[in-house]
Amino acid sequence: MLAQPTPDTSRLSAPSEPGIVASVAYCDGRRVADIPVGEAGAWAAKPDHFVWIGLWEPDEPLLMDIKQQFGLHELAVEDALHAHQRPKLEVYGDSLFMVLRTARLDGESLILGETHLFTGKGYVVTVRHGPSTTYSPVRARCEAAPPLLKHGEDFVVYAVMDYVVDCYFPVLDQMAGKVEELESHLMRQPPGTAEIERIHQLRRDLERLRRAASPLLEVCSRLERFDLPMIDADIRPYYRDVHDHVIRVNEQIGSLREILSFAFETSMIVAAARQNDVTRKLAAWAAILAVPTAIAGIYGMNFEVMPELHWRFGYPAALSVIAVVCGGLFVRFKRIGWL
Amino acid sequence: MLAQPTPDTSRLSAPSEPGIVASVAYCDGRRVADIPVGEAGAWAAKPDHFVWIGLWEPDEPLLMDIKQQFGLHELAVEDALHAHQRPKLEVYGDSLFMVLRTARLDGESLILGETHLFTGKGYVVTVRHGPSTTYSPVRARCEAAPPLLKHGEDFVVYAVMDYVVDCYFPVLDQMAGKVEELESHLMRQPPGTAEIERIHQLRRDLERLRRAASPLLEVCSRLERFDLPMIDADIRPYYRDVHDHVIRVNEQIGSLREILSFAFETSMIVAAARQNDVTRKLAAWAAILAVPTAIAGIYGMNFEVMPELHWRFGYPAALSVIAVVCGGLFVRFKRIGWL
Amino acid sequence: MLAQPTPDTSRLSAPSEPGIVASVAYCDGRRVADIPVGEAGAWAAKPDHFVWIGLWEPDEPLLMDIKQQFGLHELAVEDALHAHQRPKLEVYGDSLFMVLRTARLDGESLILGETHLFTGKGYVVTVRHGPSTTYSPVRARCEAAPPLLKHGEDFVVYAVMDYVVDCYFPVLDQMAGKVEELESHLMRQPPGTAEIERIHQLRRDLERLRRAASPLLEVCSRLERFDLPMIDADIRPYYRDVHDHVIRVNEQIGSLREILSFAFETSMIVAAARQNDVTRKLAAWAAILAVPTAIAGIYGMNFEVMPELHWRFGYPAALSVIAVVCGGLFVRFKRIGWL
Amino acid sequence: MLAQPTPDTSRLSAPSEPGIVASVAYCDGRRVADIPVGEAGAWAAKPDHFVWIGLWEPDEPLLMDIKQQFGLHELAVEDALHAHQRPKLEVYGDSLFMVLRTARLDGESLILGETHLFTGKGYVVTVRHGPSTTYSPVRARCEAAPPLLKHGEDFVVYAVMDYVVDCYFPVLDQMAGKVEELESHLMRQPPGTAEIERIHQLRRDLERLRRAASPLLEVCSRLERFDLPMIDADIRPYYRDVHDHVIRVNEQIGSLREILSFAFETSMIVAAARQNDVTRKLAAWAAILAVPTAIAGIYGMNFEVMPELHWRFGYPAALSVIAVVCGGLFVRFKRIGWL
């Protein structure tokens, strides 16, 4: 992978027109010129040149312009206009269309963004939707490594994928932290409403993350399996590296799911154990408190002939009996663990 | 996909005879003539022409007539007569037989319809069963796009499939909305009979939807995998697009199942937590109410010698002791969260 | 499929000797002669002839006779003698051995029968075991369709398979009916012993049915996959039709399993909800009934100085307090839904 | 399969030296001579001869001797010395090494044994470990069928496998019996400690059995898939027969697991239902018993003016009220099924 990505939500350069974040031509690994989108097709056609255009929620005319210059397929452009696609890789003739989902945590909530990527001979177009982070850091890092950037489009595609996939790791680490916190709480006491809500929210977020990340497995497999003309042999190990990261992301998601599900089951049994405790405690106190009532009830009877009532120490004796029986029960219940 | 489908349950044109919704010949992407079904075979045989017949619960003679004209296979026709098929794709020689299930929500209930589709050189026949919506909008949209319709039968088949599959999305969105509503309810309190019934109904409906949608995955794979003679290379990306939508439908169904199952488990634990609460509350109040009974019982005893009984402030003292003990218990139970 | 099968447990013709239900030679789709089993081999060898022998729990000598005439494989014959096989298809040289399990419901109980089928050039031998229904209706229907029966052995094999598979549908429909009945019961109240027993029985029966039906998937796949010399190209669509039915049977079994499992989980949560209700009711009544006891206890104390005791309306006042407090609690508990 | 195996734990002939159960040379399907192990290699090399050596927990020198004579692979011999292998099939050049696990029930407990089998041109060596039964009956049965034994080593290997696999069936039948017993018990009442322990033990035993039996599926597949030089085409159907039995064993294990798991869930719901019953009963009796206490409490109050106290039939009236209210509650609770 490239150097550790630092998710950066600011933009390095303001777009020259709405929807365009950057539009640059490269040659031999070096930045040649900032170009207008309208000339992108011409630059892309120059030998050893390629252009890399970054868009953010472009409107239809802009996309149509780009479509025409690079000969993109109608269906791919339609997808890029509407967003809400699942991650996928489509091959249209000798151009590639890729959908990726980005992830980051904003406080407690998981934010999923969407990026579409068109590539072919001489061009890479990235289209961001919604709250996905800018790719300016990727561009900066690529430009800082001319020997690699010299490989051209395929290296840029790798760099974007690598950036997107590496953004999953901090999200997963934060989630794992939350899960661990929850676990240590649930182990000690049955879950309250807050814990139940958090566990449920985590499960839902993991499910959303899984849907964003798991189709990448197939995308990567296809990138490796197919002899795509636009991918150099030298670059292949880099794609395999991304694939490896994708596998790790998916394994971690799987593990977190498992662990949350363990935590859930553990909660159930903690709740059952606690219910047992409470019921036993209730039973024990009910028994202890029933004793004075019963004994006092007996000496509250109005029989004419009740010799104990006339004893001098009848009353303290009755109190003592009550105290002794209650105390005895208390000790006994303590001993068998009901209190 | 074509422009966003608007499910329309009305018919654009009344069928000329029972069971026939429309019967039209096309050439070069334009509507040529409304034709009687009896001449369909002849029109289909004209070079560059194809006919598109729409039927609704046809009777046996009508189907037999069509069978004879296009040389359909006996088994396919039998299936089309009886409905209750699972979605599938059968290849009989150089003709295709396809079964699709349509879905829509009518208020709370999920309505599944069934459509059978015969296609081959020069003809497309769609047979609707039960409450499936009419394909008139599909026909209107196809006729509005002659450059695409020019591709012929394979484009019509695509258009029908696209329409059927896109109808799943609003259904899934509504279901997702219901699930979310249920979730936020279940998180706060244990499920009552109404919620249990709704959760159960949703699970069943999802199961039905899954059975309708999941076989489409194989149908689409086979459409791509086979080199079916009737599908042009130009049209293939459109079929891949449908396939992609089918995958999305199935993923969403899977996700909703998961989430419903999470919601269910969450309900279990909320119910257990609530049971714990109630039992603890019960225990606490039982303890508090046992105190006056016990103390009053003691001073209701009839012993001759009970000095407290003769104290001037014995009675208020007793009442105070009761009040203090009960109050103390109350405060304590409040503090440990039992009340 | 052939016309809708009517399970018929009576025999059309009495067997001429124990174990033999019928033994008939066919030529060109027409019944030629009832033949003694001993001559079956000779008839099978005549050009364009084939024999179809139906047996019911034959003894060893009879099977050995048949084995010798058609050159069946020792292992297949052994299987046919002992029954209790799982459905399977074995190819021994140019002969096929098939095991099928039949299903029907006898009142509440699921009855699984077993049929073994030997076929090869010129012969079909069906061996029924236990309570499977006779194949006389199949024979009758085959004989009523000479154009199809003309295909020979492979059509007979198809007809038997089709008959066996189609018998699963009414069984599944009845089961689905029972499940639905159970569901609507379980939704309203927690399961009693009878419902628990029925739900458990249904799950077991479905498991048995699954074991009978799921191996047929592989049997059908192999019939399609292999270029079995004894199956004509013309007959293949019929086999595919059976395969399709087998898939449907298995999907319905899977769905019923799912739904039963949903019903089961729903029962759990209904039971938990009911437990909550009962405990709350118990708690509420305990609280209400504790009030008169506590108040009466207080005025039952024997203190010398208890002014209320000497009030004129002390007694009705006490009763009123009791009534008001109890009534107030009652109203409150009603309002929060505990009563 | 061969004739029904009778598990026989006695040895037919005493071993001539420790670790050696039998060492015999065969030719043309007939026993030629009991040979010393030291000459086994020489006998194996004679044309049309093969030797079959049976060992029981041999020491290292004995195994080393055999290793050298037949050129066994070091790793296979090491495995055979240490036992605790999982069932597997290894091919070393032109020799096979197979590990099988035998099963039998000793009263309540499942006993798993282990058998290692070396085979190659001219020899079969079986090595038993632990409590597995002797293979003398297999040898006896093989020797009784010279036409089959004539096939040589591959038939002996089949015979041993068949014997091992067929021993699973009585074990499974006994387990199924126990499961059925448990089921009918659990359906009627919640499980006690003994039932819980038995259900848990059965699940563990099934898991152990599964681990012993499921790898055989792959062993059999590989035996069929590979064109192993030592297996004749004539013998293949026999291997397929064993494979079929292995599939049946694994399906039965799967089914029993399912049924145990159903039984388990059924237990949970029976326990929940019973809990509901008990709580309701408790609530009902608490209510009934609270009535006399409350009423008696009221008439035990010491108010000066309590007219009822002076009524002639006040006491019996009070008793009657108590009786009527309690009786009324009792009847009502009976009617709603709480008692």
Next chain:
Amino acid sequence: MLAQPTPDTSRLSAPSEPGIVASVAYCDGRRVADIPVGEAGAWAAKPDHFVWIGLWEPDEPLLMDIKQQFGLHELAVEDALHAHQRPKLEVYGDSLFMVLRTARLDGESLILGETHLFTGKGYVVTVRHGPSTTYSPVRARCEAAPPLLKHGEDFVVYAVMDYVVDCYFPVLDQMAGKVEELESHLMRQPPGTAEIERIHQLRRDLERLRRAASPLLEVCSRLERFDLPMIDADIRPYYRDVHDHVIRVNEQIGSLREILSFAFETSMIVAAARQNDVTRKLAAWAAILAVPTAIAGIYGMNFEVMPELHWRFGYPAALSVIAVVCGGLFVRFKRIGWL
């Protein structure tokens, strides 16, 4: 496998410089010389020689030096610097990069280490991270077996893998012991906090172990599947042996998971059964204790006319009635098993 590995956490020889545990050249299966890392490339290039370098958490310059000498791939070296990789096998041209995870139990806690292994023509480099044990025993054992070590790099790689995999077995055995202990505890009584925590910890540890061990399955498959130039045919059976051990490790993990999950479910039902017991006990005692209260309450009423009060033996009679009813209830409850 080699002789039984004895995990040894001490180092046999102190590293000559930080990060280097050993750096040795071998020829013809014998140790030739301890070499400086800077000359490793030269030694590796000598015919029939290979070097084996052991590192422990090397710093970047050291790794870069080695990278340059053997021409390692940048991405592999990066992985080796950062650790936290999942087990994998990467082929870069004619060099292999392998990641393995080691496991051991330190008291109660599972310690996972990480080892990276580079190999190619003439060299093996092992890089240990974190708490993994030293490979000095592997080196010692290899050097003690020159005939095997003569095979060169591939044998060393096998020896390291074998060592790592065999270390899983004692870990699994200890875990199995703990599980068994837990099981016998859980069978007898519902789980307390300590047991719940231990069961949860075991499940998490097994999940971690699974993530460490399961990718090895694919690593081994790839080692067997690919015709890797650096692996001799003679060594292949050894790799298959490791593969077999990896399968066993994974099966044992799977089994332990199953058994823990059974234990968990068993706990649930034991807890439910216990809850039933406690509730019944509570109900029984509540009933018994309600009797004296009710009877005494009745004779505590102040009716003027209560004949029993004037009986001579009224009081003992009342006491007797109380005793008899309570005793009767006690006996009855004992008999039905509620007490």
